[in-house]
Amino acid sequence: MSATIKDVALLAGVSTTTVSHVLNKTRFVAPATRERVLKAANELHYAPSAVARSLKVKTTKSLGMLVTTTLNPFFAEVVKEVERQCYQQGYTLVLCNTDGELEKTNAYLMMLAQKRVDGILVMCSEYDDSLFSAVIGKRDLPMVVMDWGPSGDYVDRIQDNxxxxxxxxxxxxxxxxxxxxxxxxxxxxxxxxxxxxxxxxxxxxxxxxxxxxxxxxxxxxxxxxxxxxxxxxxxxxxxxxxxxxxxxxxxxxxxxxxxxxxxxxxxxxxxxxxxxxxxxxxxxxxxxxxxxPKRRLAEQAVASMIERIDNPRQNGRLIMLEPDLVIRSSVKTMARC
Missing domain, CATH: 3.40.50.2300 (Response regulator)
Incomplete structure (x- = not known):
């Protein structure tokens, strides 16, 4: 049987409230007490319920992402970089491949909102702007659009020039x-x-x-x-x-x-x-x-998302990324007359 928060509290000789504050970092706890709680949790292999924690702190440490297709190599490379950035920032990424279908996009949007992700990254070509606006406004849910997606005061947009x-x-x-x-x-x-x-x-x-x-x-x-x-x-x-x-x-x-x-x-x-x-x-x-710049696109998108999570009422903004020419061998130099 898995250990409970009561088991941790009993072993550490503190209240369950103190254990909760230590694990969720929601209040100052004396260093010695904090050390006892962490040691007890480690000995008991205590794993707090993600659902219960999300209800208390009102975050799930998860982000949703709507993407047109992962078969296109550009999207696949961006998703890889986004996942890497999420992992580094302690977030789980919930990926939804819309296949460019409006009905599928709308269904995934509603599903992500119901799962109470902390924010949604959007990179899809088909969308219902009014539905996005309604869902985001209702929950005050942060949204960052990566080039393709809805526009409005409720989103940050990261665009390639x-x-x-x-x-x-x-x-x-x-x-x-x-x-x-x-x-x-x-x-x-x-x-x-x-x-x-x-x-x-x-x-x-x-x-x-x-x-x-x-x-x-x-x-x-x-x-x-x-x-x-x-x-x-x-x-x-x-x-x-x-x-x-x-x-x-x-x-x-x-x-x-x-x-x-x-x-x-x-x-x-x-x-x-x-x-x-x-x-x-x-x-x-x-x-x-x-x-x-796919890595910079992902880094900027995740950074903007976390900033919007911390400051949910800030206005949307446009961030422009600059492209570069990569010269290889598919262009012939023409003879000058």
Missing amino acids: SVKGAHLAVQHLVEQGHEAIAYIGGPLEKLPARQRYDGFLEAMHEAGLPVVPEWIIESNFEFEGGKLGMRRLLTSPALPSAVFIGNDAMAMGAMSEAQLSGVSIPETLSVVGYDNCFYSAYLTPPLTTIDQ
């Missing part, structure tokens, strides 16, 4: 002598896709280069989306010399389709991706890409 990242990608292609540049990206109603498209347009206009309608392809952010996008691009009457692709998962699908179609990379078509996922360095050829 996708406009700048896309601008860096196109600027690199221009510096390597490319003038015929295509774009394959995600759904433009999604904020990251819209921002990356805006950065592409900004850099093209800055360089005085034409934006060819047949070379602007809207797809989805998955491997298949890149494959289908490249298939469409290869049906164009004339082909570009380079393409900027909205994320590394799409870039992998696009490169595979191009090579299966006999298009050599980078000899015939140069490619720049976005995210700098782990595998991008091991593609053939290794992918030049824009690095999203």
